[in-house]
Amino acid sequence: MVEIFKSEIDGESSPSRARWRVSADHRIEYDVEMVENVLEPDNRALAVRCGGRVLAVVDHTVEELYGSLIRAYFAHHGIPVSVIVVPAEEHTKELSSVVTVADAMADAGLLRRSETVVVFGGGVVMDVVGLAANLFRRGVPYVRVPTTLIGLVDAGVGVKTGVNRGKHKNRLGTYFAPTATLVDPLFLASLPPRHIRNGLAEIVKIALVKDAELLSLLESAADPLRNASYALTAVDTHEEILARAIGGMLSELEPNLHETDLERIVDFGHTFSPSLELIADPPLLHGEAVAVDMALCVELSLRRGLLTEFEARRAFNLLFRLGLPLTNRMFEANLLEQALDDTIKHRDGLQRVPLLTGIGRATFVNDLTSEEVAVAVASTRAMGQALEGSELEMSLGMEQGLARG
Ligand SMILES: NC(=O)c1ccc[n+]([C@@H]2O[C@H](COP(=O)([O-])OP(=O)(O)OC[C@H]3O[C@@H](n4cnc5c(N)ncnc54)[C@H](O)[C@@H]3O)[C@@H](O)[C@H]2O)c1
Numbered sequence: 001m002v003e004i005f006k007s008e009i010d011g012e013s014s015p016s017r018a019r020w021r022v023s024a025d026h027r028i029e030y031d032v033e034m035v036e037n038v039l040e041p042d043n044r045a046l047a048v049r050c051g052g053r054v055l056a057v058v059d060h061t062v063e064e065l066y067g068s069l070i071r072a073y074f075a076h077h078g079i080p081v082s083v084i085v086v087p088a089e090e091h092t093k094e095l096s097s098v099v100t101v102a103d104a105m106a107d108a109g110l111l112r113r114s115e116t117v118v119v120f121g122g123g124v125v126m127d128v129v130g131l132a133a134n135l136f137r138r139g140v141p142y143v144r145v146p147t148t149l150i151g152l153v154d155a156g157v158g159v160k161t162g163v164n165r166g167k168h169k170n171r172l173g174t175y176f177a178p179t180a181t182l183v184d185p186l187f188l189a190s191l192p193p194r195h196i197r198n199g200l201a202e203i204v205k206i207a208l209v210k211d212a213e214l215l216s217l218l219e220s221a222a223d224p225l226r227n228a229s230y231a232l233t234a235v236d237t238h239e240e241i242l243a244r245a246i247g248g249m250l251s252e253l254e255p256n257l258h259e260t261d262l263e264r265i266v267d268f269g270h271t272f273s274p275s276l277e278l279i280a281d282p283p284l285l286h287g288e289a290v291a292v293d294m295a296l297c298v299e300l301s302l303r304r305g306l307l308t309e310f311e312a313r314r315a316f317n318l319l320f321r322l323g324l325p326l327t328n329r330m331f332e333a334n335l336l337e338q339a340l341d342d343t344i345k346h347r348d349g350l351q352r353v354p355l356l357t358g359i360g361r362a363t364f365v366n367d368l369t370s371e372e373v374a375v376a377v378a379s380t381r382a383m384g385q386a387l388e389g390s391e392l393e394m395s396l397g398m399e400q401g402l403a404r405g
């Protein structure tokens with residue numbers, strides 16, 4: 001609706017001759033659909049999302065593992081496909097990759113609305129392709145097929161796109177929804193254990209801030225996961241775990257897709273971790289840095305009396321049993337202070353740090369002090385060492401038991 005503000009322009013103080021206010025709503029609608037075996041030729045879930053021709057943008061590892069299945073799938077459905085293979089390391093998440101993908105879009109010559117870009121890959125490739133799809137002709141339709149656990153439960157389900165710039169993660173980015181995301185857990189079969197643990201950290205986050213039932217499921221899955229070298233699909237509750245993680249994430253994102261409200265419980269574990277992730281040596285994956293941040297925030301919640309000792313122990317134990325780090329030697333005073341400063345800028349002037357008030361419940365605080373954080377870091381470190389020690393004792397005990405037996 002366009003309105004003209006008569007009274008204001010009539011007033012002597014207004015320098016405007018005329019002023020119009022434009023106020024419009026932009027409806028966002030997309031599907032996130034769990035589909036097993038999305039590349040099975042008889043599975044139509046992807047084909048029905050693709051009108052006419054397709055440009056497939058494929059993560060280089062996914063090309064090696066699934067490239068021939070991707071081509072065979074489109075051939076089976078009579079859909080002409082051009083394929084571009086792109087690298088997927090974090091350092092390739094930069095503007096030049098967006099331009100490469102946009103050039104491939106131009107070369108493919110797709111119709112503006114009725115033909116489709118399909119991205120197969122993890123968070124890096126999806127973030128790049130989402131931005132390219134948003135910039136190309138000011139927005140063309142794209143479908144996401146995530147192939148990593150972070151992709152399935154996090155990067156693939158929201159509307160954020162972006163690339164890194166300078167020393168800053170996701171500094172250039174937009175909000176741009178796909179037409180659909182097709183979540184196929186079978187891609188996880190080829191994902192290295194470290195990348196499974198990376199995604200598990202984001203699932204633990206959802207459990208801690210809003211889903212106590214999910215936390216219990218993860219606790220029951222922790223041993224089978226370790227024994228099966230983190231093959232998530234080997235756990236018979238994996239579909240329920242994924243569905244609760246995705247549903248929980250979406251229910252937080254949907255009312256706040258453009259992050260108008262900066263108090264986001266999904267930012268739990270994302271206060272100090274972005275700074276740690278940037279400088280960690282040896283490097284940390286995103287979920288690993290998030291796990292270290294979550295452990296610190298659990299300790300802060302405990303020290304503020306928001307969380308009981310028992311609840312805090314459950315959180316620490318789960319992270320530990322899933323093979324995630326609880327501490328990092330680079331988590332020290334200077335870094336933590338600078339991280340909190342950066343967060344305050346990112347969250348528009350306030351800390352807005354999510355802390356836990358129970359398993360599955362969170363609140364926000366704005367008054368963390370450096371001293372409080374330093375004390376919590378020290379006790380998290382001591383507790384991490386104690387957990388490692390107890391595991392060492394347990395495994396020594398088992399070895400001795402075996403030797404005796
Ligand atoms: N847009 C968002 O809302 C959002 C949310 C979370 C994370 N992210 C971004 O996502 C990125 C991390 O994503 P990621 O963890 O998926 O990493 P990634 O995209 O780098 O993929 C990790 C590795 O796994 C390989 N790979 C992909 N699929 C595979 C498969 N099925 N089998 C074997 N190997 C496979 C890739 O080639 C890569 O080497 C970060 O840049 C982060 O900022 C974005």
Ligand SMILES: [Zn+2]
Nearest residue numbers: 202270286290
């Ligand atoms: Zn995250």
